[in-house]
Amino acid sequence: MQQLSPSSDASLEAATQELAFAQCVQAMRRTLSTTPLGWLLIAWVGHDRIPAHLLELWIGSFAAVWVIGFLRLQWIARVGAKRAQHLHPVMGIAMLDGACWGAVVGVLMGASPMLDGWLGAVICGAAAINAPTYLTFFAAYRAQVLALWVIALLGTLVHWNQPLAMDVMLGLTLFLLLIVGYMRNISDRVVDGIRLQLRNAELAEKLRNSLHVKEQEAATDALTLLMNRRAFDDLLDGYARDQRGFAVLMLDIDHFKAVNDHHGHAVGDALLRGFAACIRGQLRGSDVCARYGGEEFVVVLPGASNVRALEVAERLCQTVAAAPLIDEPALHITVSIGVGIRHPSECVRRLMARADAAVYAAKHGGRNQVCVAE
């Protein structure tokens, strides 16, 4: 497998971080949308244990944080979660969320002399439920858990004389340490998965591109950059399958051997390139022009009438003869052209044979002329 260059490794890493961040924002939105269920649960489990004014204060503050955080995440998701621009707001929302859960542990539970294990389980469960939200962005999870732990600790210290609150705090610390360690591990693996996906996508894209380049090369004549014989034959097979009407012009440069003999192959090559550019320049974008062999070329005019086919052939013949096709040496050459117009349902090979015979006729007729196939 091809090794990625260091620069593409760096861009892969940047893309991984971006994607991980964007996925985290999406997951945070989803989790926040279920947070009110957590309030209901706490209110249900804690309504007869937690003083009503503290419960209302907690839900009220959390609701304010929730509205700000949720709207902000919606906005970030809409404008696009760019890590560099939205890192601080996302970390801030994670910390505020954690602080709200910390408040219920430290302040509310500490204030309640009637606390039992049910409320603790619900709150710890809420922290664990949040974990998958941050699978792609561990730093935000750490910030959330840290905020939860600090606020819970502060609340517990306020009620330090309640041994039960200290127990809860100890249990929470152990629980969070466990979750954070576990989360880091999973988070690393999830981000590795994203990196692998992106690398595979990048390699697949490179493969597609190089395949496309190879296909182009395989269909192109290296000297003239026109379509080559193989690609032209494939194209002709395509025409053979339907009944499209079209005209074929076979072009054969006159006395080309003499050019090679007197001026060398390099000049011959330059002349072939000049000839190709000259005829391509005389055709429409929808017309096909290919190098058929040595100094033989072929033009297909889709949907052309007899009149247009003849008019194009005459124009090509005159243009080639009118001026030298290369500057150095300024050689004048001519071309003989055979024109074949497809009869309804005619086999394309038969049409090519007729056009070829027409070129022969043009050569025998004295060259530098156009002959129409019988």
Ligand SMILES: Nc1nc2c(ncn2[C@@H]2O[C@H](COP(=O)(O)OP(=O)(O)OP(=O)(O)O)[C@@H](O)[C@H]2O)c(=O)[nH]1
């Ligand atoms: N420089 C160069 N010459 C080529 C290339 N392909 C074919 N030729 C030459 O083209 C010449 C074709 O010569 P002939 O088939 O005798 O035809 P001609 O000299 O053009 O004579 P007529 O077609 O009868 O007018 C040969 O000398 C080939 O070597 C090429 O890619 N580069």
